[in-house]
Amino acid sequence: MQTRTFLLALLALAMASPNPIPQETSIPEEPPTVEFPPITETVVPTTVPTETAIWRHPDLIPTPKAPFPIYNFSSTVTPENLDLRRNGQLLVSDLTGPFLYQLDPTQGPGQTVKVVHEFKGYSSTTGLVELEEDVFALGVGNFTLADGPTRGTWKIWRIDLRSKHTVRVEPLVSAPDAMILGEITAINASAGLLAATDYVQGTLWLLDLLNNRTTPIITSPELATTTVGSGGDIGFNGLKYRNGRLYFQVTTTGL
Numbered sequence: 001m002q003t004r005t006f007l008l009a010l011l012a013l014a015m016a017s018p019n020p021i022p023q024e025t026s027i028p029e030e031p032p033t034v035e036f037p038p039i040t041e042t043v044v045p046t047t048v049p050t051e052t053a054i055w056r057h058p059d060l061i062p063t064p065k066a067p068f069p070i071y072n073f074s075s076t077v078t079p080e081n082l083d084l085r086r087n088g089q090l091l092v093s094d095l096t097g098p099f100l101y102q103l104d105p106t107q108g109p110g111q112t113v114k115v116v117h118e119f120k121g122y123s124s125t126t127g128l129v130e131l132e133e134d135v136f137a138l139g140v141g142n143f144t145l146a147d148g149p150t151r152g153t154w155k156i157w158r159i160d161l162r163s164k165h166t167v168r169v170e171p172l173v174s175a176p177d178a179m180i181l182g183e184i185t186a187i188n189a190s191a192g193l194l195a196a197t198d199y200v201q202g203t204l205w206l207l208d209l210l211n212n213r214t215t216p217i218i219t220s221p222e223l224a225t226t227t228v229g230s231g232g233d234i235g236f237n238g239l240k241y242r243n244g245r246l247y248f249q250v251t252t253t254g255l
């Protein structure tokens, strides 16, 4: 949800588009490769201490361009979270639908959005984080704009995109006491440890993927929202882990 402003922009664009979402189950067989110009070989003169040398290739420094829309989602989709695959394709979760989508950032709004997977029996997909190359963890559960999230429906699913021919999905860990698993971050992906925001209860959950165990790290009213459902707001969000610290913001209070 750290991308919420951007997503709201996408959503605003979505409102303008009458196009229904084509539902394709395949992901591109041959993702387009982005080609960079070759880096010209340069011999470092031995008389120059290497620490003073500045290495850069002018063609690799892109000129900033004005932002442009990649895709206009229809108004039934609420783009929630994004992650880039290493092949440059963009994965997008949907707060108000059971889908994980894939977009091609090099294509404009005329492209056909791909459905990577539909989580049948659920109504929402949320936080998205890469566990290893082309393997992602995704929050899936029930949520409606009118009533907010449903306790006990939330799980982390594993999405394996390593095969060009099949998308493999499996539930990894259940969070029976969570109201929602919102933003997700990896504390140690190889140890199967993730953290997730439950902004309804103000709880930061530790998710142990290898042992299917969900434990609260901290619960605080300062992290919680005050209103849920229609017109409700969001408590803590935008969770990131780096070097032993967790960072987040609190939408309600602006902290």
Ligand SMILES: *[C@@H]1O[C@H](CO)[C@@H](O)[C@H](O)[C@H]1NC(C)=O
Binding pocket: 013, 016, 017, 069, 071, 072, 109, 110
């Ligand atoms: C997407 O929305 C933008 C902004 O409203 C509009 O300029 C553009 O024409 C739309 N594109 C499509 C394909 O609907």
Ligand SMILES: *[C@@H]1O[C@H](CO)[C@@H](O)[C@H](O)[C@H]1NC(C)=O
Binding pocket: 121, 122, 123, 141, 142, 150, 153
């Ligand atoms: C979750 O949502 C789905 C789809 O809307 C619905 O079929 C299912 O009964 C819901 N489950 C719970 C536990 O609310």
Ligand SMILES: *[C@@H]1O[C@H](CO)[C@@H](O)[C@H](O)[C@H]1NC(C)=O
Binding pocket: 171, 172, 173, 174, 176, 212
């Ligand atoms: C994880 O544990 C829950 C009970 O909390 C159980 O319902 C679920 O089936 C388990 N999931 C897996 C993948 O073992």
Ligand SMILES: *[C@@H]1O[C@H](CO)[C@@H](O)[C@H](O)[C@H]1NC(C)=O
Binding pocket: 188, 189, 190, 191
């Ligand atoms: C992450 O977990 C792995 C496997 O348990 C462990 O070997 C590694 O040291 C951990 N990394 C950090 C930064 O703690």
